[in-house]
Amino acid sequence: MTRILDTINDPEQLRALTTEQMQQLAEEIRREIIEKVSVKGGHLAPNLGVVELTMALHYVFDTPKDLLVWDIGHQAYVHKLLTGRRDRFHTIRQFGGLSGYLRREESPYDVFGASHASTSISAALGLAAARDLQGEQRKVVAIIGDGALTGGMALEAINNAGSLKKNLIVVLNDNNKSISDNVGAINHYLGKLRQLQTSRSYQRLREMAKGSIEKLPMVGDKAREAAGRAEMSFKNFVLHSKSGLIFEELGFKFFGPFDGHDIPLLVDVFENIKQVEGPVMVQVVTKKGKGWEYAEEDSTKWHGPGAFDYTTGTIKKNAADPPTYTDIFATTLVELAEKDTSIVGITAAMAEGTGLKKMQQRFPERYFDVGIAEQHAVTFAAGLAVGGMRPVVAIYSTFMQRAFDQVIHDVCMQNLHVVLAMDRAGIVGEDGPTQHGVFDIAFMRLIPNMKVMAPKDENELRHMLYTATYMDGPISLRYPRGKGMGIPLDSELHALEIGKAELLSPATLALAEQQECAILAFGATVAQAEVAAKELAEEGISVAVVNARWAKPLDEELIIRLAKGTGRLVTIEDHVVAGGFGSAVLELLESRGIRDINVRVIGCPDKPIEHGALSILKELHGLSSAHLKDVVRDMVRSEAKGYELAH
Numbered sequence: 001m002t003r004i005l006d007t008i009n010d011p012e013q014l015r016a017l018t019t020e021q022m023q024q025l026a027e028e029i030r031r032e033i034i035e036k037v038s039v040k041g042g043h044l045a046p047n048l049g050v051v052e053l054t055m056a057l058h059y060v061f062d063t064p065k066d067l068l069v070w071d072i073g074h075q076a077y078v079h080k081l082l083t084g085r086r087d088r089f090h091t092i093r094q095f096g097g098l099s100g101y102l103r104r105e106e107s108p109y110d111v112f113g114a115s116h117a118s119t120s121i122s123a124a125l126g127l128a129a130a131r132d133l134q135g136e137q138r139k140v141v142a143i144i145g146d147g148a149l150t151g152g153m154a155l156e157a158i159n160n161a162g163s164l165k166k167n168l169i170v171v172l173n174d175n176n177k178s179i180s181d182n183v184g185a186i187n188h189y190l191g192k193l194r195q196l197q198t199s200r201s202y203q204r205l206r207e208m209a210k211g212s213i214e215k216l217p218m219v220g221d222k223a224r225e226a227a228g229r230a231e232m233s234f235k236n237f238v239l240h241s242k243s244g245l246i247f248e249e250l251g252f253k254f255f256g257p258f259d260g261h262d263i264p265l266l267v268d269v270f271e272n273i274k275q276v277e278g279p280v281m282v283q284v285v286t287k288k289g290k291g292w293e294y295a296e297e298d299s300t301k302w303h304g305p306g307a308f309d310y311t312t313g314t315i316k317k318n319a320a321d322p323p324t325y326t327d328i329f330a331t332t333l334v335e336l337a338e339k340d341t342s343i344v345g346i347t348a349a350m351a352e353g354t355g356l357k358k359m360q361q362r363f364p365e366r367y368f369d370v371g372i373a374e375q376h377a378v379t380f381a382a383g384l385a386v387g388g389m390r391p392v393v394a395i396y397s398t399f400m401q402r403a404f405d406q407v408i409h410d411v412c413m414q415n416l417h418v419v420l421a422m423d424r425a426g427i428v429g430e431d432g433p434t435q436h437g438v439f440d441i442a443f444m445r446l447i448p449n450m451k452v453m454a455p456k457d458e459n460e461l462r463h464m465l466y467t468a469t470y471m472d473g474p475i476s477l478r479y480p481r482g483k484g485m486g487i488p489l490d491s492e493l494h495a496l497e498i499g500k501a502e503l504l505s506p507a508t509l510a511l512a513e514q515q516e517c518a519i520l521a522f523g524a525t526v527a528q529a530e531v532a533a534k535e536l537a538e539e540g541i542s543v544a545v546v547n548a549r550w551a552k553p554l555d556e557e558l559i560i561r562l563a564k565g566t567g568r569l570v571t572i573e574d575h576v577v578a579g580g581f582g583s584a585v586l587e588l589l590e591s592r593g594i595r596d597i598n599v600r601v602i603g604c605p606d607k608p609i610e611h612g613a614l615s616i617l618k619e620l621h622g623l624s625s626a627h628l629k630d631v632v633r634d635m636v637r638s639e640a641k642g643y644e645l646a647h
């Protein structure tokens, strides 16, 4: 039987469907998403929750002329299926395939790129202001989750929108979930509104109001407008009588809560709301994971699973895989917190992703989930530090970008002892350009008082976390996504010497100085350096290998001696070349007037790094041992002098 989905190439075709066909299409979309995501993994529960909502939005609004601005974009799979990307949907998140988020280059329907949270209302307000300045007629709709609404930027945008009074529609996709349970006072407040949807008296009143609307002759805009007004004033009445309605006070007309899985209702609501002037917020209550029992039951587990068997609901995992860096970080933190009651853990809505869930389970009173609020998380930690605690803030490298000023202004300028633990540092793979953690060495290194380190493996991560916890002042610690190297873990932790690198081979610095070249590797690239050096030795090329450990302060003595001794240095890092570890080495050499040697800096290029499997991206951007060998061979053969960026 032909699926209705196979006949939908753009939203125009959706608009021609009957209610029954829409219901069938919703089921087909769910099946398509579950089946395709099961192959390689991706965002599942967020998408299953917005099937009807996305259909209703494209049905009512004249997309792409009207603009839909999705927050984060992890829930935009349905949007992709309805906007001409059905045939390529099986390529999602794979190298050369569709992005797992929104991408302007991918489709005119992707109005504004995203993947970091809480940007949609700001972007939509900007689009609304541009529309008005240019005298255009179009609707602008931001769709934001209750999780993303905890981000300060969303609240800044609401503050601005409420006074600008532009025509702007904000759809609040309220599933009462961030990745884990949503947190915070605003969520608590939304919860009170949510309860209205299930309260019997509200339902009865709603039915009465709906009945009266349906009796109106729905001919033309005016009648619709009238109907809209009737329904809305009713909602306002109900809601006003139940609560203070914060959003109304802030200049928005607030409607809802509405059942986000009832297509006719949603169509009706959006048709009405389209007519309303000024900033409007519509609360739509959805169930994350809707329509697939496993995801409905545990939407956190199914938020963004890897490959899985959709018939049994089991996520495919290799039992022999070593623990991840995240696991090691979290168990070590708990171990340290067992012995030291001043240690506290802070996450910005990433309890599972950062592993801090373990801290929550063991020491709930010393664990803080502050919501999607990285800026606040860092300044909150600074306050804890002033108050005598030892805060460890665990934030992915990419999201730490949000808190740059807080790291400078609140932590570093006051030289406070805050540990910034950055998971997912380096290229992260399928999540793509906006999520690769390839800027943190640069933005941390430039701040006075900050120290920057990265472990070569998970065992060293344990010692580094210990070191970071028991030294003074601000420190950043970066480690990669995914599984560790599977090496044994030391049970006794010790402090590493600040600014001291580890010479891995040959055995002494005196011998290392006599090699033809030295590789200085930072963090997760040490393994490639060791492989490259071993294989080059088989070719007769002698190479010293250094685990740099610190990008700030550098092990200046070791670097200078190797530079002068070997005359050839290669640096490698999982980070952009600009401002990174190699850049720090160049600054050191230049400051000491060491120019008559050959230095190559390997790292990521000065352009967005695409999405795809980690192995493909690392190969492509020269972070493989094969590329490292090519670079060393080339240096050893030539008599070139000077500094060169390999990208």
Ligand SMILES: Cc1ncc(C[n+]2csc(CCOP(=O)(O)OP(=O)(O)O)c2C)c(N)n1
Pocket (backbone or CB within 6 Å): 046, 072, 074, 075, 115, 116, 117, 144, 145, 146, 147, 148, 149, 173, 175, 177, 178, 179, 288, 348, 349, 350, 372, 374, 399, 402
């Ligand atoms: C600045 C930032 N911090 C953290 C994240 C990680 N993250 C991705 S989705 C998500 C939860 C979003 O919740 P919500 O907006 O309610 O959407 P839902 O998944 O529930 O549909 C989080 C915390 C992010 N994308 N951006």
